[in-house]
Amino acid sequence: MTSPVPDVAAAASPAGPPSDSAFTRLCALLAKASLMLAVVMLIGVILCVQTQVVGRYIFNDTPTWAESLALQLVLYVTALGVAVGVRDAGHIGLESLVSLLPEAWRLKLELLIHALVALFGGLMAWSGWxxxxxxxxxxxxxxxxxxxxxxxxxxxxxxxIVLFSIEHMVALLRHEEVVPAWN
Structure with missing residues (x-):
């Protein structure tokens, strides 16, 4: 028996099958590598903080490098997490508003959003450089x-972020889906 209520989730997602292009495979590889590196760095943060605590409270001699290294690692964990969040659509979005638009407008708005995110990533890379x-x-x-x-x-x-935004724009134009890195 079919439901008289339309499936909003299905209507909101114009994506089709997962993309299998070389660019998508490269982006997936970069995202997975970034996630794994972030996990290793997060373990490094935990070890640095533990070293600092043990040094301070057991040996009464705090290692000077531990706090600086932990802060350095937090910068990179955050940066990699933000980038992978863009690829895996974990960033803040207005999905419910976009899903109410007609298909033609939805595609244009999603492309605009990814273009603006790519612009932000480009400015971030340039100013960081x-x-x-x-x-x-x-x-x-x-x-x-x-x-x-x-x-x-x-x-x-x-x-x-620029690479992952471009990947999303290409997938939208091809009516394909970007599969999250943790799959």
Whole structure:
């Protein structure tokens, strides 16, 4: 028996079969690698904080590098998480509003949204690169690495955001679906 109520979820998703292009496979590989690297870095954050706590409360000698390294790792975990969130559509969106639009408008609006996200990623990568190069000669006193490494996370995340946004736009035009990285 069919329901007289239309399926809103099915009507809201113009995506068809999963894409199997080389570009999509590359983006999926980058997203999975980013997720795995973020998990390893998150474990590193936990180990740094534990080292700091043990050093402070058991040996009464706090390692100077532990806090700086933990903060550095948090920057990269966040940057990679944001980029993968863009690919896996984990960012804030107005899905319910978009799903109420006619199909022709929906596609145009979704393309515009992904283009704006790509623009944001491009600006993020560019400004991150400017800050990276401006601060590369300065050294972090606790880690001994260039301060520009802090801003390199923005470059990586911005570039990934641009790639993942382009992947979504191509998939929309081909009426295909972008499968999340954790699948």
């Amino acid at each position: 400017v800050w990276t190069t401006m601060n590369w000669s300065e050294r972090d006193p606790m880690l001994g690495i260039p301060v520009g490494v802090n801003y390199l996370a923005l470059v990586i995340a911005g570039a990934l």
